[in-house]
Amino acid sequence: MSQQQHDHAAPTAPRADRPDLRADCANCFGLCCVALPFARSADFAANKAAGQPCRNLRTDFRCGIHAELRQEGFAGCTVFDCFGAGQQVSQVVFGGTSWRERPETSERMFQVFPVVRHLHELLWYVAEALDLPQARPVEPALRRARTKVEGLAQGTPEQILAVDVTALRGEVNEVLLKASELARAKVPGKKRNHRGADLMGARLAGADLRGASLRGALLVAADLSRADLRWADLIGADLRDADLRGADLTGAIFLTQAQLNAAKGDAATRLPTTLARPAHW
Template identity: 65%
Template sequence: MRVLSENHRPAGAASGGLELLRSDCGNCFGLCCVALAFTASSDFAIDKDAGTTCPNLQQDYRCGIHTRLRPSGFQGCTGYDCFGAGQRVSQQTFGGHSWREDAGTAQQMFRVQPVMRQLHELLWYLNQALALPAARPVHREVRNLLAHTEQLAGLEPEALLELDVAAHRGVVNQVLLKVSELVRAGFPQRRKDRRGADLVGARLKGADLRGANLRGAYLIGADLRGADLRSADLIGADLRDADLRGADLRGSVFLTQGQLNTAKGDASTGLPGELARPSHW
């Protein structure tokens, strides 16, 4: 396993920004519908092994029940976000050659997909960090890591599968922690360190959580109606079925579309400008 050193980063390398990190299923070969495994549960109606095609995937690589995923028992699909990794693997890494057309590379493509998703997730966070004025003191470090991560994402399939993504994530995380501290510095609630806290079903209606550290917190089913989450660090927080109606998430740090898609909200939920209001809210 390896991580490329900073010395191998090409000059001028950079990410294409957040737009290229949004899922574009029309340019993907349905990789999440094949490469990923899922187990029958409240999120998925059936069991499916990794590398096995979901029965709902059509020949044109589109989902046959896309408009009714949630009532059909596949709400887990609506919460999944590949950060644009699917179309990159399909159209760039494998040059537009589908796993259906070239069965010899199918398994390799399926193994590359989760690696690329992790890299694209890091690119999303790094791009977000660059948009935060409070994080300006570390923007140079962020730009360097952004360029390096983009270089890694552009490697050939064989090299991608050799990467120690966990090690690279650790390096990126150290800078993201600095970003978080800088953004949350001006809020009294920053002292509320609830990193990884078990807040399942917690009653936090109307809570002042500005600048709170909620990294990796379990907020499953939590009542966050009307809560103030501005500048709170939400990286990795589990928001499944959390009630965000009327909550203010504007300026929250490292929130993703996938997290929002698993939660409950309404028209009064304040969202960061780069994220969309889920259609089921």
């Protein structure tokens, strides 16, 4: 995704922290526009195979329709977040030499990018957990996890491709879950557990979901308008087309920009300070 694409998706600058985990498209070789596949759907106006440049990608790695992505049928581009993996792969792992300059590296570069994207997503969650004052008891474990994942993301292409992402996610998730439980314990009363629940289209307008576990919950097109989601754990929750108008997401745990960009909200939606209000709201 080019810098313009990123700006189009989230024009309001969030708090200036975690710079290495935010997309710096000016220092990326348009990797998400080439490495990843997409199928013709409501999110994409055409089919594209992995390793094939998007028809809208220009020679300078910029998007030719960045200001009209949604109007042109490429809403999926506006909700993607690489968590800074693009510049990491482009400038660090491959030393600033693009796949156009050295075509023989292209296949390996495109294989490495999604792995590093997974690693950087994990680093985002770990960084957020380290910011939680209530998670101090697991801070040493979080710091060890961060060191390990950072080291893997800085490896050679061969080392990165050898990473067992599934096993690593399971390992890091254990300490993230502990951090979440410690943070949500501050919310009084019984907290709802909707972990992995199918809540597609659920009517949850005005619901009290403070401190709830919505980990991996399917919330596609759910009505969460005016819902109280303060300190809810939203890691992996599918919020595509979820109605967040007037909802309070202050302090929501492990919420990402990509999740917000996929949902519907308005000026009354309250957000964590680390995230930006999407332009299409």
